[in-house]
Amino acid sequence: MPEDRFALEEKLTAWHLGIALGALFLGTWFGPLQVLEHAGVDLYGVLAPGIQSYYQGLTLHGVLNALVFTTFFIVGFLTFTTVYSLKTSLRFPRLNAAGLWLMAGGLVLAAAPLLLNDATVLYTFYPPLKASALFYIGLTLVVVGSWVEGFGLYFTLGAWRAAHPGVRTPFIAFGSVLTMAMWQIASLGIAAEMLALLIPWSLGWVRGTDPLLARTLFWFTGHPIVYFWLLPAYVSWYGMLPRQAGGKVFSDPLARLAFWLFLVLSIPVGFHHQFADPGISPVWKAFHALLTYAVSFPSLLTAFTVIASLELGGRARGGTGLFGWVSKLPWRDPSFTAQALAIVTFALGGIGGIINASYNVDLIVHNTLWIVGHFHLTLATAVVLSFIGISYWLVPRLAGRELWSPRTALVQAWLWVAGMAPFSISHHLLGFRFGVPRRTMLGAAPYLAPEWNPLLVVAAIGGVLLWTSVVLYFIVILGTVLASRRVANPAEMPVAEAVRDVQETPAWLDAWRPWLIATVILIVLSYGWPLAELVRNAELSAPGMRVW
Amino acid sequence: MNGFGVDSCERWWMVASGAILAAFFVAVVIGAFYGFALPGPEKRVDPGRVAVDPPFAEPAVLQRGPGRYDVYMRAQIWAFAPNEIRVPAGSTVTFYITSPDLQHGLLIERTNVNVMVLPGQVSKIAARFDEPGEYRFFCQEYCGLAHHAMFGRVVVEPRP
Numbered sequence: 001m002p003e004d005r006f007a008l009e010e011k012l013t014a015w016h017l018g019i020a021l022g023a024l025f026l027g028t029w030f031g032p033l034q035v036l037e038h039a040g041v042d043l044y045g046v047l048a049p050g051i052q053s054y055y056q057g058l059t060l061h062g063v064l065n066a067l068v069f070t071t072f073f074i075v076g077f078l079t080f081t082t083v084y085s086l087k088t089s090l091r092f093p094r095l096n097a098a099g100l101w102l103m104a105g106g107l108v109l110a111a112a113p114l115l116l117n118d119a120t121v122l123y124t125f126y127p128p129l130k131a132s133a134l135f136y137i138g139l140t141l142v143v144v145g146s147w148v149e150g151f152g153l154y155f156t157l158g159a160w161r162a163a164h165p166g167v168r169t170p171f172i173a174f175g176s177v178l179t180m181a182m183w184q185i186a187s188l189g190i191a192a193e194m195l196a197l198l199i200p201w202s203l204g205w206v207r208g209t210d211p212l213l214a215r216t217l218f219w220f221t222g223h224p225i226v227y228f229w230l231l232p233a234y235v236s237w238y239g240m241l242p243r244q245a246g247g248k249v250f251s252d253p254l255a256r257l258a259f260w261l262f263l264v265l266s267i268p269v270g271f272h273h274q275f276a277d278p279g280i281s282p283v284w285k286a287f288h289a290l291l292t293y294a295v296s297f298p299s300l301l302t303a304f305t306v307i308a309s310l311e312l313g314g315r316a317r318g319g320t321g322l323f324g325w326v327s328k329l330p331w332r333d334p335s336f337t338a339q340a341l342a343i344v345t346f347a348l349g350g351i352g353g354i355i356n357a358s359y360n361v362d363l364i365v366h367n368t369l370w371i372v373g374h375f376h377l378t379l380a381t382a383v384v385l386s387f388i389g390i391s392y393w394l395v396p397r398l399a400g401r402e403l404w405s406p407r408t409a410l411v412q413a414w415l416w417v418a419g420m421a422p423f424s425i426s427h428h429l430l431g432f433r434f435g436v437p438r439r440t441m442l443g444a445a446p447y448l449a450p451e452w453n454p455l456l457v458v459a460a461i462g463g464v465l466l467w468t469s470v471v472l473y474f475i476v477i478l479g480t481v482l483a484s485r486r487v488a489n490p491a492e493m494p495v496a497e498a499v500r501d502v503q504e505t506p507a508w509l510d511a512w513r514p515w516l517i518a519t520v521i522l523i524v525l526s527y528g529w530p531l532a533e534l535v536r537n538a539e540l541s542a543p544g545m546r547v548w
Numbered sequence: 549m550n551g552f553g554v555d556s557c558e559r560w561w562m563v564a565s566g567a568i569l570a571a572f573f574v575a576v577v578i579g580a581f582y583g584f585a586l587p588g589p590e591k592r593v594d595p596g597r598v599a600v601d602p603p604f605a606e607p608a609v610l611q612r613g614p615g616r617y618d619v620y621m622r623a624q625i626w627a628f629a630p631n632e633i634r635v636p637a638g639s640t641v642t643f644y645i646t647s648p649d650l651q652h653g654l655l656i657e658r659t660n661v662n663v664m665v666l667p668g669q670v671s672k673i674a675a676r677f678d679e680p681g682e683y684r685f686f687c688q689e690y691c692g693l694a695h696h697a698m699f700g701r702v703v704v705e706p707r708p
C-alpha cells in the first residue's frame with residue numbers, strides 16, 4: 001500500500017504541524033489587543049492576572065508566531081517534502097523523532113517562564129534584559145532539535161544520491177534540504193550568543209554581558225532566519241504552485257541558482273539590522289548593505305520564474321492576451337489563492353525591504369512602526385499566508401480527509417489581505433511620517449500625538465479583520481481534522497514538472513561542495529574581522545535587570 | 549538556446565535586476581559620503597560608572613562655538629537626562645549618549661537622528677535644527693514596563 005509507506009513520516013509531520021498551529025493560535029490573540037490598545041481600547045484588564053502586561057502579551061505574540069510557529073511548521077513541512085520528493089523513507093527515523101522531542105521539550109521549558117511573566121524580553125531578547133535561564137535554555141534546545149532533524153534529512157538525501165548517481169536531485173527535495181543547511185549555518189550565531197553569553201549569565205556564573213556583542217551574534221542569525229522562513233514558501237511557489245495552477249516550472253536551472261544564491265548570500269548581511277548601532281564601523285555596515293542588495297537579486301529571479309510559471313498555467317487553461325491568463329488561474333482553490341496573494345504581497349514587502357537595507361536611509365524608519373508594517377507583509381503575509389495555503393492540502397492529506405468548506409478557506413485568504421492592507425499601510429505611514437516607535441504601549445504613551453490617531457484607528461480595524469481571518473482558518477482546520485469526510489485517496493503533494501528535462505540542468509547546480517565553500521568564505525569576509533574585534537574588546541560589564 | 553537553459557527574456561530580466569541594484573548601491577555610497585553619517589565606534593564606557601564619572605555623570609548641553617552644541621545624555625529607565633534641550637535655530641547639535649542599565653534608542657521626530665543606545669558604548673550622532681519649534685524625542689527600543697513613558701524634547705528657539 002503506497003499510502004502507508006510514509007506513515008511514520010506523516011505522523012512526525014503531523015506532530016510538528018499540530019504544535020506549530022497551536023502556537024499560532026495562541027500568539028495571534030495578542031495582535032488585535034495590541035492595535036486596539038494603540039487606538040485607545042485597552043482590553044488587557046480582561047486577561048489579568050493571567051497576562052500581566054502589554055509587554056508580556058507582545059513577547060508571546062512575537063515568540064509564538066515568529067519563532068515557534070515558523071520553526072515547527074518548517075521542520076515538519078520539509079520532512080514531508082523531502083521524503084515525498086525523493087520517494088524514499090527517512091534514513092534514520094529515530095534521529096528525526098529525537099529531534100522533535102528536543103524541540104518539543106525545549107518549547108515546554110521556554111513556555112513556562114513566558115507564561116509566568118519571567119521572560120518578558122520580546123522575541124529579540126536583547127540583554128541586559130534578563131529572563132529566566134529556562135527561557136534561553138529552552139529556545140536553545142528548540143534550535144538544537146531542528147539541527148538534529150536537519151541531519152536526519154541530510155542522511156536521507158545522501159542515501160538517495162548514493163543510490164542514484166548522476167541523477168539530478170528532485171527540485172523539492174533539493175530546496176528543502178538546502179533550507180535546513182542554510183539554517184544550520186545561520187543559527188550558529190544565536191547558538192554562540194546563548195551558550196557563550198546568555199545562559200552562563202542568566203545562571204549567575206558570570207556577572208555581566210556585552211550588549212553589542214550579543215546583538216551582533218543575534219543578527220548573524222536574525223536576518224537569515226527570514227530566509228529560513230521564506231525558503232519553504234519558495235519551495236512551494238517554485239516546486240508545487242505551478243502544478244496547482246496547471247503549469248510547469250519555467251526554468252529549473254534558474255530556480256536552483258536562486259536557491260544557491262540564497263544559501264551563499266542570506267547570512268553575510270546582518271549588519272543591515274545594526275545600521276543605527278554604535279561600535280560597528282560604517283565601512284562594514286556599507287559592505288553588508290551591498291551584500292543585502294545582492295541577496296535581493298535571487299528574489300527578483302524568483303519573481304520572474306514564479307510568475308512566468310503561473311502564466312504557463314493560466315495559458316494552458318485557456319487564458320489569452322497580456323493579462324487574460326490571470327483570470328484563468330484556479331482562484332476557487334484556496335491553497336492556490338492563499339499562495340498567489342502571498343506572492344503579490346511579497347513583491348510590495350520586498351520594495352520596502354530595499355529601503356530598509358539602504359544604509360543611512362534606514363535611519364528614517366529604524367525601530368519605527370514602518371518595520372512592523374514591513375514584516376507583516378513579508379513574514380506575516382508572504383510566509384504565513386503561504387504556509388496557510390500549503391496547509392490547505394497538507395492537513396487534509398495528513399488527516400486522510402477532505403478540506404472542510406473550501407469556500408470558508410477562500411474567504412479566509414481574502415480576508416487576510418483585506419485586513420493586512422489597512423494594517424500594513426497605516427504602520428508604514430506612522431513610522432515614515434511621524435517616527436512612531438515600535439514595540440511600545442502607545443495608548444499609554446504621554447507623547448501620543450492627536451495626528452497619529454486616524455492611522456492608529458485604521459491599523460486597529462486591519463488588526464481585527466486579520467484576527468477574524470485567523471479564527472476562520474482554525475475553524476477550517478478543526479473542521480477538516482474532526483468533522484470532514486474521510487477519503488480513500490487523500491490529496492497528494494503537488495509536484496510541478498519543469499518545461500525542460502531536469503537532467504539538462506548543469507551538474508554544478510546540483511553539487512553542494514562549491515556552494516558551501518563560497519558560503520563560508522563570504523561569512524568570513526563579511527563577519528570575520530568585525531566579529532573578532534568585538535570579541536577582543538568584549539567586556540562583560542552590563543549586569544542585567546528584570547524591569548517588567 | 550544554450551546549455552544553461554535560460555530564456556532570452558529571462559536573461560534580460562536578470563541584467564535589468566542587476567543594473568537596478570547596482571544603481572541603488574551607487575546612490576547609497578554617494579549618500580554615505582555626502583549625506584548623513586551613521587554611528588560608528590566612538591568610545592567604550594563601564595555602564596556601572598556612567599552615573600559617577602564625567603562626562604555622563606552630569607548630563608549637559610555645552611556650547612562649543614557659534615551655533616555648535618554638544619549634548620552629553622544618559623538614556624536610562626525610564627527617562628532621558630537631560631529631557632529638555634534648548635538651542636537657537638540654525639544650530640548643529642552633536643549628541644553623545646550612553647546607558648547605565650538597558651538598551652534604549654533615541655529617535656528625534658522630523659530629523660535623521662535615530663540611534664541605538666547600548667550599555668558599554670557611546671553613540672554619537674549629529675543633527676542641524678533650522679526650523680524653530682518643538683522636536684520631541686522617544687525611546688525606540690523596548691526597555692521594560694514603562695518604556696512608553698520615556699521621552700523628551702528639543703526646543704529650537706527663533707534667532708533673536
Ligand SMILES: [Cu+2]
Binds near residue numbers: 625688689
Ligand atoms: Cu528606553
